[in-house]
Amino acid sequence: MSEMPLTFRLANEDDLPHIVRMLADDPLGAAREQYEDPLPESYLAAFGAIRADSNNELIVACLGDEVVGVLQITFIPYLTYRGSWRALIEGVRIDARFRSRGFGKSLFEWAIARSAERGCHMVQLTTDKLRPKARQFYESLGFVASHEGMKLKLVAN
Amino acid sequence: MSEMPLTFRLANEDDLPHIVRMLADDPLGAAREQYEDPLPESYLAAFGAIRADSNNELIVACLGDEVVGVLQITFIPYLTYRGSWRALIEGVRIDARFRSRGFGKSLFEWAIARSAERGCHMVQLTTDKLRPKARQFYESLGFVASHEGMKLKLVAN
Numbered sequence: 001m002s003e004m005p006l007t008f009r010l011a012n013e014d015d016l017p018h019i020v021r022m023l024a025d026d027p028l029g030a031a032r033e034q035y036e037d038p039l040p041e042s043y044l045a046a047f048g049a050i051r052a053d054s055n056n057e058l059i060v061a062c063l064g065d066e067v068v069g070v071l072q073i074t075f076i077p078y079l080t081y082r083g084s085w086r087a088l089i090e091g092v093r094i095d096a097r098f099r100s101r102g103f104g105k106s107l108f109e110w111a112i113a114r115s116a117e118r119g120c121h122m123v124q125l126t127t128d129k130l131r132p133k134a135r136q137f138y139e140s141l142g143f144v145a146s147h148e149g150m151k152l153k154l155v156a157n
Numbered sequence: 158m159s160e161m162p163l164t165f166r167l168a169n170e171d172d173l174p175h176i177v178r179m180l181a182d183d184p185l186g187a188a189r190e191q192y193e194d195p196l197p198e199s200y201l202a203a204f205g206a207i208r209a210d211s212n213n214e215l216i217v218a219c220l221g222d223e224v225v226g227v228l229q230i231t232f233i234p235y236l237t238y239r240g241s242w243r244a245l246i247e248g249v250r251i252d253a254r255f256r257s258r259g260f261g262k263s264l265f266e267w268a269i270a271r272s273a274e275r276g277c278h279m280v281q282l283t284t285d286k287l288r289p290k291a292r293q294f295y296e297s298l299g300f301v302a303s304h305e306g307m308k309l310k311l312v313a314n
Contacts, residue, residue, distance in 0.1 A: 008290050011280065016236075019236060023236060023237055029237075030237070032237065032238050033237070033238075034239050039241070041201070042241070045240055046234050046235060046240030046241065047236065049234035050234050050235075056233065056234065062230050072235060074233050077203050077210065078203060078229060078247060079215070079229070080186075080189065080190070080248045081189050082189070082197055083189075083200040083201070083203030084203065085203075085206075088233075090233075090237070103249045112309065116311050121310065121311055121312045122309065122310050122311060123308070123309045124283065124307065124308045124309070125307055126283065126304035127307060129303060135307070139307075141309065142309050143307035143309045145306070146285060146287075147291050147307070148284050148302040148304075148306055149281065149283050149303070149306035150240060150281065150282050150283070150284060150296075150300035150301065150303075150304070150306075151279055151281045151300065152279065152280045152281070152298065152299050152300045153279050154273050154279060155278045
C-alpha cells in the first residue's frame, strides 16, 4: 500500500486517553478497563511509574499524528543464561480502525529491534489462550509457545 | 518436620556462586549456565543490574546460614487493569539436596505475600512445557495456565 510509513516513539501523557480507549476496545479488555473522561487517576499513576522507570518503555505506533497502536516493553536483567537481559512485551493493541494492514507486525518488528538494541538475548510475552489468532500472529514472527503462561490473581479482576 | 524455619532475604554478592550452581544443576540449566570459579563476569554484571533496580528483587531462602533456594521477582507497572502493578517471577530453583521438603512452596508463599505488599494485583510466571511437574506445583499454589508463554531468542542460547 502506498501510504505514510508508521513511526514509533515513547508515549506521552497526551496519548493516554487514546491508549486506554484501545485497551478497552476488546472483548477481554472491556471487562478490565475503565475508559472515561477524565481518565481514572489510576491510569495516570501507572503512566507516571512507567515513565519514571528506565527499564519500562510504553511505545506508540503513529500514522502521521495519529496513534494507531501501543505496546509496553520491560527490560529485565537476569542471572539465568549466564547473566542476560530479556525483554517482556505486554499490553499490545492496534486500533480497531487500523487492523489488517500489517501495523501489528511493524510495531512488533520495531519492538524486537529495540530489544536487541538494549542488549536482550530474548523477547518474551504471554498471550491468552482465548486469543488463538494472537498465538498464530506471534508464531509468524518467530515466537515459540514453549512455555505455559501462568497467572495468579491477588485481587478480583 | 521439626527443623529450623526458612528465612528469606535479598541475595548478596557472596551468595552468587551458590545461586549459579543451583541454576546450573538442572537438565535445562546445565546447557545454559557456566558454573566456574571464578564466576564469569557476566553473572556479576547481571547481579549489579538487578541490585540497582528497585523493581527487581533476587530473593534467597535460607536454612540457618545456608542458601537452599532462589527466585527473582520483577515488579512492573502497567496501564492495563486500570493501571496496576504485576509481579513476574523467574529463575526459581531449590537446591537439589533440599527438595521434597516443602521449601519451594514456602519460598513461593513468601514471594506472593511480598508481591501483595508491593501492591501487585497479579503474580505471573512462565514454566517450560518440558517441566510438567512444575506446572502441577504452580497449580497447587493457585496459578492458572490461562496463557501461552511465548519466547523469541535473539541470540543462540
